[in-house]
Amino acid sequence: MPTKVEKDQLTGTETTGHEWDGIKELNTPLPKWWVYVFYATIVWSLGYFVLYPAIPLGSTYTKGILGWSSREQVEEQLARAEERQAEFLNGIRESSLPEIVDDPTLFQFARQGGAVYFADNCAACHGAGGMGNPGGFPVLADDAWIWGGDLEAIHATIRHGVRWDDDPDTRFSMMPAYGDGLLTAEEIGQVADYVLSLSGAAPEGADPAAGAEIFAVQCAACHGENGTGLADLGAPNLTDAIWLYGGERSDVVAQITNPQHGVMPSWANRLDSEVVKMLTVYVHSLGGGQ
Numbered sequence: 001m002p003t004k005v006e007k008d009q010l011t012g013t014e015t016t017g018h019e020w021d022g023i024k025e026l027n028t029p030l031p032k033w034w035v036y037v038f039y040a041t042i043v044w045s046l047g048y049f050v051l052y053p054a055i056p057l058g059s060t061y062t063k064g065i066l067g068w069s070s071r072e073q074v075e076e077q078l079a080r081a082e083e084r085q086a087e088f089l090n091g092i093r094e095s096s097l098p099e100i101v102d103d104p105t106l107f108q109f110a111r112q113g114g115a116v117y118f119a120d121n122c123a124a125c126h127g128a129g130g131m132g133n134p135g136g137f138p139v140l141a142d143d144a145w146i147w148g149g150d151l152e153a154i155h156a157t158i159r160h161g162v163r164w165d166d167d168p169d170t171r172f173s174m175m176p177a178y179g180d181g182l183l184t185a186e187e188i189g190q191v192a193d194y195v196l197s198l199s200g201a202a203p204e205g206a207d208p209a210a211g212a213e214i215f216a217v218q219c220a221a222c223h224g225e226n227g228t229g230l231a232d233l234g235a236p237n238l239t240d241a242i243w244l245y246g247g248e249r250s251d252v253v254a255q256i257t258n259p260q261h262g263v264m265p266s267w268a269n270r271l272d273s274e275v276v277k278m279l280t281v282y283v284h285s286l287g288g289g290q
């Protein structure tokens with residue numbers, strides 16, 4: 001094969017002198033800058049090989065003289081995050097509920113943590129964001145409270161639950177079943193009309209006056225003289241048109257005849273005390289805290 005360097009006539013570029021079957025190869029070397037960058041990367045990689053983990057060797061690898069490892073870096077970051085978390089939890093543990101609410105950093109931490117625990121433990125009954133569920137699972141995001149809506153009251157309810165057999169400090173009260181001979185069906189109808197009239201929902205033609213007397217004797221001890229409820233006894237406000245068990249006349253009659261009673265688990269034994277505090281702050285902040 002003849003090799004003869006010459007100029008290509010069409011392009012004016014030198015050939016390499018290689019020629020196959022009359023086809024000649026032009027000599028177009030890589031641009032200088034590209035070649036230098038290429039060399040630089042080789043030098044860089046050598047430095048990298050020496051400094052950082054690089055070459056796999058069976059079950060191990062060259063560690064590099066800096067001793068850097070991605071695993072250690074992650075562990076360090078995790079440890080730092082845990083330290084911060086522990087600091088906050090410590091703050092929660094050592095502060096009273098009002099102190100937590102007054103400290104913007106602790107408050108943020110408690111609210112965000114509380115929201116997570118709420119979604120895991122409470123939302124099944126109380127709905128996402130405490131929006132409540134029909135059938136006696138109260139809304140926690142309004143300002144109607146059965147057992148009280150200040151920090152202490154909410155804390156006690158969450159710690160000890162409501163009518164929860166396993167907790168001796170649980171909140172407890174029972175409305176009598178007036179259908180068991182305490183009141184006649186007619187009287188129950190009358191007091192139901194009176195109860196409905198308290199929220200402006202008395203059926204047409206009803207005479208609340210007859211029920212008012214029965215209410216004063218039978219119901220006021222728990223629900224209050226004006227029917228606005230007594231938190232100590234867990235007797236709900238009957239004047240706010242917010243109903244656990246429905247606001248139809250038939251619902252109210254059913255409740256008076258044979259009452260339903262909500263049951264809520266106690267959490268003091270299941271969740272850390274810091275978590276219960278965070279849940280308290282979260283529930284209190286939902287909008288209806290007193």
Ligand code: HEC
Pocket residue numbers: 118121122123124125126136137138140144145146147148149154157158162234261262263264265267279283
């Ligand atoms: C198994 C269902 C259930 C679960 C789970 C549950 N609750 Fe309840 N909760 C209830 C019921 C029912 C009531 C209403 C009790 C009553 O009728 O007096 C209630 C009442 C409450 C009250 C009192 C509301 C008021 O108006 O006074 C608070 C506060 C509360 N729950 C918070 C929580 C928190 C926080 C959690 C999660 C840690 C939780 N609940 C989990 C069923 C549940």
Ligand code: HEC
Pocket residue numbers: 136146173174175176178191192195214215218219220221222223233234235236238242243244245246252255256260261262
């Ligand atoms: C010993 C206390 C007590 C007495 C007396 C009592 N209640 Fe209640 N009542 C309660 C409690 C506690 C509840 C809430 C049950 C629950 O939270 O599950 C309740 C719930 C109700 C409800 C349901 C409210 C809702 O939001 O759905 C109505 C209606 C009601 N009572 C009417 C009456 C009437 C009428 C009388 C008198 C005839 C009466 N109650 C007497 C304690 C009492």
